[in-house]
Amino acid sequence: MSRGEDEKEQGRRRLAFGYVTAGILAAVIVVRLVVALAGGADGGSDGAAAAGRNVDTRFGGEVPPGIRVDDRVGTPPPAVGISDLDAAAEAAGCELRLGLEDEGSAHLDPDEDELPDYGTNPPASGDHYPVPLADGAFRDYPSPGAYVHSLEHGRVIIMYDPAVSEADQLALKGVFDADRPGVDLLPNPGMPYEVAAVAWTRLLGCDAYAGAATLDAVRDFRDAYRGRGPEAVPF
Numbered sequence: 001m002s003r004g005e006d007e008k009e010q011g012r013r014r015l016a017f018g019y020v021t022a023g024i025l026a027a028v029i030v031v032r033l034v035v036a037l038a039g040g041a042d043g044g045s046d047g048a049a050a051a052g053r054n055v056d057t058r059f060g061g062e063v064p065p066g067i068r069v070d071d072r073v074g075t076p077p078p079a080v081g082i083s084d085l086d087a088a089a090e091a092a093g094c095e096l097r098l099g100l101e102d103e104g105s106a107h108l109d110p111d112e113d114e115l116p117d118y119g120t121n122p123p124a125s126g127d128h129y130p131v132p133l134a135d136g137a138f139r140d141y142p143s144p145g146a147y148v149h150s151l152e153h154g155r156v157i158i159m160y161d162p163a164v165s166e167a168d169q170l171a172l173k174g175v176f177d178a179d180r181p182g183v184d185l186l187p188n189p190g191m192p193y194e195v196a197a198v199a200w201t202r203l204l205g206c207d208a209y210a211g212a213a214t215l216d217a218v219r220d221f222r223d224a225y226r227g228r229g230p231e232a233v234p235f
Contacts, residue, residue: 053180055136059153059233063134064146070137070185074173077215085220092213094195094206096221100124102201105152105230108145115145122159122191123148124203135235137176137185147184151200154229155182156222159196160209162187168209175215175222182226182235199225 055069063069082088089096103119103126110129118126123144132149133142147157160172169187172195176185188196193205197218204221206214227235 055134055138056180056235057134059135059235061132061134061150062146063136063138064142066140067142068139070139070173072170072173074175074177075167075170077171077174077178077219078212080216080219081212082216083220085217085224088213088217088220089204092206092210092217093208094204094214094217097124097203097205098201100201100203102230103127110145115143118144118148120203122157122188122196122198122203124151124198125201128152133184135180135182135184137173139187141187141189147186150184151198152229152231153233154200154227154231154235155184156197156199156226157184157186158218158222159186159188159191159193159198161191161194162189164194164209171211171215172218175218179219179222183222197221200229 054071055063057063082091086096097120101119103116103123105125106127107130108115108127113127116127118124126144126148128148129143129145130149131146132153132155133146135150135155147155150157158172158176160169173185176183191205193207194209195206195214195218197204199221202221202225204217206217
């Protein structure tokens with residue numbers, strides 16, 4: 001084979017190799033896209049792959065394994081009707097418990113230590129896991145060992161009974177969407193309230209969701225106690 005023919009043959013081989021490589025890369029991209037779409041089909045993003053505005057891990061919190069991020073779009077809330085917390089809680093029929101006992105803040109070993117028997121449900125203080133819950137909205141109930149640590153960092157956590165209607169859940173999600181920093185939103189299947197909000201040593205408990213009145217009480221509680229935990233962690 002002449003030198004010219006040899007160079008042409010090498011060129012054809014390089015071109016064929018380029019086509020094969022491009023085909024493999026395209027196939028990998030398609031597979032990853034299919035997997036990503038399938039992962040979001042259950043109404044929430046898995047915490048390990050959480051992205052976007054619904055979760056914020058910049059301040060040391062984590063999304064526990066198996067906890068889905070709530071990526072639903074909330075219903076925009078109405079303007080605040082009652083801006084006084086005491087009056088709003090009374091109008092919504094909610095129990096407001098302030099100045100609760102500080103039950104401690106020691107770090108537990110998640111693999112060895114049992115959670116304490118917290119004095120309130122949901123808990124408003126107490127020993128907890130070393131890693132707090134990320135700031136965000138979630139579709140599943142994480143361990144109190146994680147979110148009690150978030151309370152210590154000045155977070156306010158809004159909770160709802162998962163039996164509450166989808167429309168009412170989205171109304172609460174709208175409150176979260178409108179002012180996310182330093183706030184968590186999550187379902188709690190074991191509390192004695194339909195809606196609750198907790199901060200360190202403070203609790204708002206509402207027996208029933210009462211529409212705009214409940215949203216007022218939750219927002220007033222958030223604005224009064226967000227950032228007032230014993231440890232100042234930015235949000």
